[in-house]
Amino acid sequence: xxxxxxxxxxxxxxxxxxxxxxxxxxxxxxxxxxxxxxxxxxxxxxxxxxxxxxxxxxxxxxxxxxxxxxxxxxxxxxxxxxxxxxxxxxxxxxxxxxxxxxxxxxxxxxxxxxxxxxxxxxxxxxxxxxxxxxxxxxxxxxxxxxxxxxxxxxxxxxxxxxxxxxxxxxxxxxxxxxxxxxxxxxxxxxxxxxxxxxxxxxxxxxxxxxxxxxxxxxxxxxxxxxxxxxxxxxxxxxxxxxxxxxxxxxxxxxxxxxxxxxxxxxxxxxxxxxxxxxxxxxxxxxxxxxxxxxxxxxxxxxxxxxxxxxxxxxxxxxxxxxxxxxxxxxxxxxxxxxxxxxxxxxxxxxxxxxxxxxxxxxxxxxxxxxxxxxxxxxxxxxxxxxxxxxxxxxx
Amino acid sequence: xxxxxxxxxxxxxxxxxxxxxxxxxxxxxxxxxxxxxxxxxxxxxxxxxxxxxxxxxxxxxxxxxxxxxxxxxxxxxxxxxxxxxxxxxxxxxxxxxxxxxxxxxxxxxxxxxxxxxxxxxxxxxxxxxxxxxxxxxxxxxxxxxxxxxxxxxxxxxxxxxxxxxxxxxxxxxxxxxxxxxxxxxxxxxxxxxxxxxxxxxxxxxxxxxxxxxxxxxxxxxxxxxxxxxxxxxxxxxxxxxxxxxxxxxxxxxxxxxxxxxxxxxxxxxxxxxxxxxxxxxxxxxxxxxxxxxxxxxxxxxxxxxxxxxxx
Numbered sequence: 001x002x003x004x005x006x007x008x009x010x011x012x013x014x015x016x017x018x019x020x021x022x023x024x025x026x027x028x029x030x031x032x033x034x035x036x037x038x039x040x041x042x043x044x045x046x047x048x049x050x051x052x053x054x055x056x057x058x059x060x061x062x063x064x065x066x067x068x069x070x071x072x073x074x075x076x077x078x079x080x081x082x083x084x085x086x087x088x089x090x091x092x093x094x095x096x097x098x099x100x101x102x103x104x105x106x107x108x109x110x111x112x113x114x115x116x117x118x119x120x121x122x123x124x125x126x127x128x129x130x131x132x133x134x135x136x137x138x139x140x141x142x143x144x145x146x147x148x149x150x151x152x153x154x155x156x157x158x159x160x161x162x163x164x165x166x167x168x169x170x171x172x173x174x175x176x177x178x179x180x181x182x183x184x185x186x187x188x189x190x191x192x193x194x195x196x197x198x199x200x201x202x203x204x205x206x207x208x209x210x211x212x213x214x215x216x217x218x219x220x221x222x223x224x225x226x227x228x229x230x231x232x233x234x235x236x237x238x239x240x241x242x243x244x245x246x247x248x249x250x251x252x253x254x255x256x257x258x259x260x261x262x263x264x265x266x267x268x269x270x271x272x273x274x275x276x277x278x279x280x281x282x283x284x285x286x287x288x289x290x291x292x293x294x295x296x297x298x299x300x301x302x303x304x305x306x307x308x309x310x311x312x313x314x315x316x317x318x319x320x321x322x323x324x325x326x327x328x329x330x331x332x333x334x335x336x337x338x339x340x341x342x343x344x345x346x347x348x349x350x351x352x353x354x355x356x357x358x359x360x361x362x363x364x365x366x367x368x369x370x371x372x373x374x375x376x377x378x379x380x381x382x383x384x385x386x387x388x389x390x391x392x393x394x395x
Numbered sequence: 396x397x398x399x400x401x402x403x404x405x406x407x408x409x410x411x412x413x414x415x416x417x418x419x420x421x422x423x424x425x426x427x428x429x430x431x432x433x434x435x436x437x438x439x440x441x442x443x444x445x446x447x448x449x450x451x452x453x454x455x456x457x458x459x460x461x462x463x464x465x466x467x468x469x470x471x472x473x474x475x476x477x478x479x480x481x482x483x484x485x486x487x488x489x490x491x492x493x494x495x496x497x498x499x500x501x502x503x504x505x506x507x508x509x510x511x512x513x514x515x516x517x518x519x520x521x522x523x524x525x526x527x528x529x530x531x532x533x534x535x536x537x538x539x540x541x542x543x544x545x546x547x548x549x550x551x552x553x554x555x556x557x558x559x560x561x562x563x564x565x566x567x568x569x570x571x572x573x574x575x576x577x578x579x580x581x582x583x584x585x586x587x588x589x590x591x592x593x594x595x596x597x598x599x600x601x602x603x604x605x606x607x608x609x610x611x612x613x614x615x616x617x618x619x620x621x622x623x624x625x626x627x628x629x630x631x632x633x634x635x636x637x638x639x640x641x642x643x644x645x646x647x648x649x650x651x652x653x654x655x656x657x658x659x660x661x662x663x664x665x666x667x668x669x670x671x672x673x674x675x676x677x678x679x680x681x682x683x684x685x686x687x688x689x690x691x692x693x694x695x696x697x698x699x700x701x702x703x704x705x706x
Contacts, residue, residue: 054487058480061516065476065479068469069479073480077488078484080484203490208463210455210466212468213451213468
């Protein structure tokens with residue numbers, strides 16, 4: 001069957017819901033939270049209208065139970081999905097470890113939202129990055145198209161390596177903003193993403209399993225090692241699946257870091273999620289103004305694309321790391337990660353951390369220009385002014 | 396061991412064993428007996444979800460399991476949610492769930508994981524109407540963590556965080572009536588049971604299996620380690636809990652209450668009978684025992700009234 005995309009104008013949340021439908025997810029357990037709610041509302045609407053077959057929808061009483069029920073469903077062999085945001089994701093935290101430790105290929109959409117207090121419902125990456133060490137993979141979407149594609153690819157990757165995956169989109173900037181999304185006809189999604197073939201299930205009654213049992217110090221260590229190896233394996237699988245997706249549907253995701261006009265760049269802006277759309281637009285404008293700049297969008301934060309970062313860092317003089325998040329007592333989280341990767345290599349570009357857009361503060365093309373001016377100056381001087389710059393601070 | 400057919404016919408409880416020797420329960424453990432009966436009732440087509448509790452250990456550490464049934468070890472407060480997810484997945488996969496030939500999904504959790512930290516997930520499970528059975532084995536404290544009070548710990552009981560000291564004991568609250576909270580959800584079937592009355596327990600397990608929707612059984616499970624009681628007295632203590640009406644056996648079925656006491660004519664024995672073998676109650680004065688007796692009387696009268704009005 002020839003690929004003819006179906007174009008729909010949808011919000012990021014609806015893009016996620018359509019991807020869940022097209023992935024033929026069997027169990028969705030979820031709890032509402034702004035700005036995630038319209039994902040599960042749309043899925044429930046599909047169900048109510050008979051547009052999805054064979055979906056069990058479990059409207060649970062908390063996010064903690066949403067993840068627990070999703071875990072139960074996935075362990076039973078079903079393709080399972082949930083979605084949440086911010087406080088909800090924090091409430092799930094314990095069970096995120098459980099999903100990864102039990103090696104269940106659940107896919108979840110997290111709508112990136114700032115943590116309270118003060119209360120905020122706007123975009124910020126701290127919620128998802130606080131889940132960094134739970135053993136989940138993390139895919140950051142730049143736009144609604146990437147939300148849709150990300151969910152479909154994540155199921156494929158997760159089910160190949162038995163590691164759960166989070167697809168992350170920005171609060172309101174993507175979740176509630178409508179854009180054209182090219183969707184894939186169901187038959188072609190089915191070819192790309194066949195039914196899940198679980199490694200084990202709770203339904204083998206002649207050969208029963210006890211999953212998640214106590215492991216003594218003699219065994220626990222090896223379980224962790226296997227999860228670590230699965231993340232290593234995932235890097236390979238992500239590239240293969242991303243390439244396959246490109247060959248089938250024209251959008252190539254074989255790079256874990258998407259490089260934009262970096263070939264001859266003096267310095268690049270590095271970041272994750274929707275703010276990189278703004279950055280790419282700014283790069284085009286800055287190029288016309290004579291800046292030799294590029295953008296490096298980190299798509300997969302876990303597993304971390306260390307090798308790709310090294311290749312990039314070898315060829316640039318500076319990296320402006322844009323963090324829509326902050327680790328208190330330290331610096332932006334992506335900044336720490338990126339510096340850490342490069343420490344034992346011979347690539348040592350000047351690296352500066354810009355804390356931007358916390359709690360949904362606007363981040364515009366003009367902001368990128370100001371950062372470019374600052375980066376240019378410090379590269380010419382050969383040293384940093386400050387390492388961590390709270391860029392928007394009202395002084 | 397092969398059991399001759401003529402012997403099998405005489406047994407009111409199935410001879411088949413799916414709970415194996417080599418488990419790591421303490422001597423005299425009520426919970427391990429409970430697990431054994433559940434498996435005898437439901438057989439191999441059972442999926443257990445067990446949260447953090449004694450049974451995590453009883454079932455065994457990786458790579459062993461003492462249960463011949465599928466088992467998902469889950470987090471403390473999640474039993475209700477996990478069995479909901481398992482049931483949903485089974486339905487999505489086309490399995491028959493519950494009923495004589497269906498897959499039995501069993502949440503098996505202690506009183507701490509049910510009355511306290513897991514109460515929210517239990518409520519969600521009951522309210523959503525999943526086809527699964529939730530069994531709370533009630534040993535009246537957090538035993539696996541080292542005998543700390545739970546909401547199900549009775550008035551006057553020593554635990555390590557509500558100790559009895561030289562002056563007084565700290566546990567001044569009465570046992571939380573989890574079964575009443577469950578019944579408030581108006582589910583089709585809820586019951587109390589005791590390891591001292593296995594035929595009654597088996598009958599209730601079978602009824603839970605046949606009844607569509609969520610079922611709940613609160614199983615009284617003595618813990619010699621935590622109760623400071625002789626290991627050979629567990630069944631006797633459990634029997635006395637029923638005979639004193641401290642833990643009456645009853646069923647709630649579609650709005651109707653039915654008391655299943657061994658003898659309906661006899662008046663309950665005094666509460667001292669239940670307390671006598673248990674070191675955990677040794678700090679209680681005569682007045683304290685009277686406080687507990689009054690509570691027992693009150694609850695027993697209430698139950699009798701309910702059975703009379705909604706019988």
